[in-house]
Amino acid sequence: MGRHCGSEPRPRLSGMAEPDKAPEVLRITTAAADLARLYPWLDEVAGQLGISDPLLGRMHVALEEAVMNVVMHGFDSPDGQEILIRLAAGPALTVEDAGREFNPITAPEKTPPPGGEPGGLGLKLLRHYCQLTYRRAAGRNILTMHFDANPA
Amino acid sequence: MPIVIEDLEGGITKVVLSGRIDIAGAAQIDMPMSIVGGTKRNVVIDLTAVEFIASLGLRSIVLGGKAILSKKGKVVLLSPTPAVEEVITTSGIDQLFKIYRDEWAAIAAVSPDPA
Numbered sequence: 001m002g003r004h005c006g007s008e009p010r011p012r013l014s015g016m017a018e019p020d021k022a023p024e025v026l027r028i029t030t031a032a033a034d035l036a037r038l039y040p041w042l043d044e045v046a047g048q049l050g051i052s053d054p055l056l057g058r059m060h061v062a063l064e065e066a067v068m069n070v071v072m073h074g075f076d077s078p079d080g081q082e083i084l085i086r087l088a089a090g091p092a093l094t095v096e097d098a099g100r101e102f103n104p105i106t107a108p109e110k111t112p113p114p115g116g117e118p119g120g121l122g123l124k125l126l127r128h129y130c131q132l133t134y135r136r137a138a139g140r141n142i143l144t145m146h147f148d149a150n151p152a
Numbered sequence: 153m154p155i156v157i158e159d160l161e162g163g164i165t166k167v168v169l170s171g172r173i174d175i176a177g178a179a180q181i182d183m184p185m186s187i188v189g190g191t192k193r194n195v196v197i198d199l200t201a202v203e204f205i206a207s208l209g210l211r212s213i214v215l216g217g218k219a220i221l222s223k224k225g226k227v228v229l230l231s232p233t234p235a236v237e238e239v240i241t242t243s244g245i246d247q248l249f250k251i252y253r254d255e256w257a258a259i260a261a262v263s264p265d266p267a
Contacts, residue, residue: 035175057235064206121207121243128242
């Protein structure tokens with residue numbers, strides 16, 4: 001078992017990544033210093049797919065929401081827990097973790113401000129920026145965010 | 153530091169946010185926004201130079217802003233980019249803090265009421 005901060009090479013997506021390109025899979029932990037790696041990784045691998053703003057910006061928002069859901073709600077002791085993130089053509093981002101079961105498709109949205117607290121904003125943003133698919137397998141949450149390749 | 157706090161004439165405070173208010177950026181603005189929330193009453197939050205924000209950054213803004221509103225203060229948002237505005241409107245934050253395009257209009261909106 002390697003250390004948890006590395007990136008994991010995977011079979012390449014057809015017609016895209018070359019051997020010297022960044023891997024489409026990022027393995028990070030919930031440690032604050034590790035989370036900052038999300039954005040440069042996404043910039044690099046999305047760039048290999050020819051993805052740029054505004055789609056890239058939408059992917060940044062959704063990925064932050066999905067990962068922060070795991071960090072803030074997935075574990076009783078979140079420090080050092082592993083999160084696996086994968087980019088596939090479509091584009092689609094998959095976030096996988098072994099935290100407590102959480103299906104963002106069926107989870108109720110909290111009341112937004114001004115009446116409610118700001119903690120429930122993430123689900124609204126996730127559902128707005130992408131189509132979600134979720135499954136629970138082998139004790140892991142597997143959330144895939146499917147993006148419109150040509151957002152308005 | 154993606155946050156600068158300026159005191160203007162008339163008891164008005166301008167909070168200038170900039171750059172990426174991502175996970176790291178949100179951590180940087182969290183404490184200053186809390187201080188603004190606890191000490192100021194008439195606040196313009198200038199988003200002109202914010203390149204990115206998601207719910208973590210919005211949370212800091214909302215917590216600070218709601219603290220101001222709770223003591224009958226005023227808070228508005230100024231000139232978010234279209235991408236940042238989409239995040240704000242999708243999350244419903246614009247129902248709490250009105251968005252202005254013109255700085256003078258924003259300042260007028262938060263000015264203290266005449267005694």
